[in-house]
Amino acid sequence: EKGGYDYFMLKEIAEQPKAVADTLLGRIDGAGSLTLDEVRIPANVLREIDKVVVIACGTAFHAGLIAKYAIEHWTRLPCEVELASEFRYRDPILDQQTLVIAISQSGETMDTLMALRHAREQGAHVLAICNTNGSTIPRESDAVLYTHAGPEVAVASTKAFLTQLVACYLVALYLGQVRGTKWADEIRAVVRDLSSIAGAVDRVLETMEPVRELARSLAGKNTVLFLGRHVGYPVALEGALKLKELAYMHAEGFAAGELKHGPIALIEDDLPVVVVVPSPRGRSVLHDKIVSNIQEIRARGARTIVIAEEGDEAVAEYADHLIRVPVTPTLLQPLVATVPLQVFACELATARGNEVDQPRNLAKSVTVE
Numbered sequence: 001e002k003g004g005y006d007y008f009m010l011k012e013i014a015e016q017p018k019a020v021a022d023t024l025l026g027r028i029d030g031a032g033s034l035t036l037d038e039v040r041i042p043a044n045v046l047r048e049i050d051k052v053v054v055i056a057c058g059t060a061f062h063a064g065l066i067a068k069y070a071i072e073h074w075t076r077l078p079c080e081v082e083l084a085s086e087f088r089y090r091d092p093i094l095d096q097q098t099l100v101i102a103i104s105q106s107g108e109t110m111d112t113l114m115a116l117r118h119a120r121e122q123g124a125h126v127l128a129i130c131n132t133n134g135s136t137i138p139r140e141s142d143a144v145l146y147t148h149a150g151p152e153v154a155v156a157s158t159k160a161f162l163t164q165l166v167a168c169y170l171v172a173l174y175l176g177q178v179r180g181t182k183w184a185d186e187i188r189a190v191v192r193d194l195s196s197i198a199g200a201v202d203r204v205l206e207t208m209e210p211v212r213e214l215a216r217s218l219a220g221k222n223t224v225l226f227l228g229r230h231v232g233y234p235v236a237l238e239g240a241l242k243l244k245e246l247a248y249m250h251a252e253g254f255a256a257g258e259l260k261h262g263p264i265a266l267i268e269d270d271l272p273v274v275v276v277v278p279s280p281r282g283r284s285v286l287h288d289k290i291v292s293n294i295q296e297i298r299a300r301g302a303r304t305i306v307i308a309e310e311g312d313e314a315v316a317e318y319a320d321h322l323i324r325v326p327v328t329p330t331l332l333q334p335l336v337a338t339v340p341l342q343v344f345a346c347e348l349a350t351a352r353g354n355e356v357d358q359p360r361n362l363a364k365s366v367t368v369e
């Protein structure tokens with residue numbers, strides 16, 4: 001049942017192009033517009049929404065952090081993202097004009113379920129993004145957009161995460177489409193880009209051998225840091241979470257701009273630091289800033305592991321290890337940039353002799369608060 005792979009996690013990493021394509025299937029028409037009939041919240045209600053709140057835990061929370069960039073950009077609606085376990089207990093401000101998006105692979109996570117019940121009691125509209133048909137979270141929501149990742153067995157979430165991202169982009173683009181924003185042309189273009197994104201994920205998977213080699217060489221390290229800016233920041237958080245849960249290593253993700261406010265003190269000789277570099281096209285100011293972050297940490301002895309777009313030559317000279325990902329629109333980059341981090345964590349866990357599919361102390365679905 002592992003399809004020839006040693007671990008479910010490896011199989012699930014390899015299934016990502018299909019999972020992404022399946023999640024898009026039937027939701028995009030040839031003209032570049034979205035048909036999300038499943039989102040049963042009527043268009044007139046969606047037009048009245050004045051705030052979006054995303055609630056989730058763990059990896060699904062990281063998908064939510066990325067959703068915020070997409071939702072705010074394409075809909076111009078304010079969007080908050082909160083850990084479900086915190087949200088419920090701080091008396092959040094919610095009403096009939098709030099759209100709450102609950103993201104959960106299993107659909108059974110108790111923290112997320114309690115948060116969504118609270119949101120519905122306050123009159124908010126709840127849309128679930130979920131991978132498990134008929135599970136509790138979609139049953140208790142007003143509407144559901146299923147991710148079509150197929151069953152995810154490994155405790156560490158991989159293909160479900162990528163499909164959560166796809167679903168989040170679809171919701172953001174759909175809200176933009178329904179509400180009509182100045183980004184109509186861009187929305188159509190991104191919908192077209194999404195159609196080819198599964199191929200890009202596939203290309204990343206074909207080039208992972210150097211990443212595995214690198215991971216094995218770092219098996220004796222105690223700490224790895226991850227840096228990113230913009231949507232690369234949640235990717236850094238996700239890379240760090242994967243490493244914690246699988247390799248049992250101290251790993252932390254930071255917004256690269258925060259380095260100088262404290263974390264740079266952690267940099268010491270030969271400390272591995274993974275940096276997710278945004279595209280040099282589009283928001284090039286972000287790119288310039290991260291290049292100087294890489295220079296700063298390298299000058300202090302860090303071993304830089306740089307994830308950068310194909311053709312981005314400016315970063316090459318500061319990278320001790322360079323991992324290339326295909327060119328994508330800025331907001332979609334997490335779909336390709338996360339994959340090397342999954343492979344990296346899985347290989348490190350194996351090299352350290354850890355149980356990949358069943359990491360210690362963890363369960364696939366957390367049904368207690």
Ligand code: M6R
Pocket residue numbers: 057058059060103104105106107108109112155156157158245364365366
């Ligand atoms: O089933 P859910 O998506 O609600 O699960 C949320 C988290 O428990 C989950 O993402 C967890 O962080 C994973 N083990 C991460 O790999």
